[in-house]
Amino acid sequence: MNRPVLTILALSSACTALAAPPVAGDAKKGAAIATQVCFACHGADGNGITPPNPDYPKLAAKQPEYLLKQLKDFKAGKRKNDIMAGMVASLSPDDMANLALHFASQKNKAGVVNSPELLDSGKKFYSDGNPGLGVPACAGCHQPDGGGTSAYPHLAGQHAGYVYQQLKRFASGERDNDRGLVMQSLALRMTEQEMKAVSEYISSLK
């Protein structure tokens, strides 16, 4: 009687393997597309536009596996964003791999800190999480320097407004394309103040 459900669970757990295969493609071909399609929002250098716009994240120096997954998810509707849905509509799988490699090869610039008074509490939350509520430290997966790993995205220097917006979207379930909804689980346990502070701290990381 429970068989179909067990099968679904088994399938979904089989899909969650940590390591994404390395992205194969040509960053130069990606650059050609980026200068036509992506630069207006994400910047010619992949660092977004000035002043930082929370809707247009930095893409420079992110892991190519992460960038490719996001592009595929936008295309498949697993990550919902009207602007990006339009942008990826005409991209082929090869285009997306090439773009991921292009942005991954760009240099990350220092982020903008708007509320330096939040950096101490942001650092504490990033490093320790909230043990009382069982919120893991961000540093556990995203690494103490925000550089991420092969399985977790690079965050250092990301626009604070974008990080905050994404935390809110994870908490509301509007963004639900992460592995096992782990980000949603922890964002639901965060306060507004913690989200703001940790976003500022992430934007200060180099």
Add this chain to the structure above:
Amino acid sequence: MKKAFLISLSLGLAALSSAHAAPPRQPRAPGIESPGYVWEAQSEEEALLLKMKGDVARGKIAYQGCQGCHKPDASGLPDGTYPQLAGQHITVLIKQLSDVREGRRDNPKMFPFAGKHVVDTQEVADIAAFLSSLPPPGHNDKGPGSDLARGKALYEQDCVSCHGGRGEGNAGKFYPVTAGQHYRYLVRQIVAIRDGSRRNANPKMVRVVKDYSTSDIGAVADYMSRMSLPAEK
């Protein structure tokens, strides 16, 4: 039966629906409160895990998802919120993780990060192999040290036959290493085992500690927290 079917149907539909998915909640499986409870009964996954060979290098990568709480050296937190896991027996790690994954050990805080929806079977084997390979950090929380003679007497009377003269536990019997564990974690767990809220407890241990006062528990946990195992395990 009908109710169970409806619940599993709705869970299945929730898993299929793509709009605004919610993280799965920890299931609840029968535990010590239920007649017929067998402490060391193994689920299909647990039996498989106990036969699998974990890979330490892969485990180190999979453990990235755990170290935000348990710390990169797996030393946990001295206040006992998170246990020390370095050097723990593979069998114990597999059993306890299985009990959390399947809902015999209630831990709604941990479940979203350790359930089958996010950590697959091979990763559990790998994480257990990695943790077991780590040296005990040796800077665990200790008790106040005010009642160690009573702690020693209780340990030697009630605990040593399972947990061993050095707190080394027994891998084959799923008895944990308790040497080097945080005092406040030991207290919290022994209280939970005594009071029935740790539903995956060994009934033998429940019988041993059921008449312990809270100060007895403090004394024995303090004594246990001061044991240490050699690092070359």
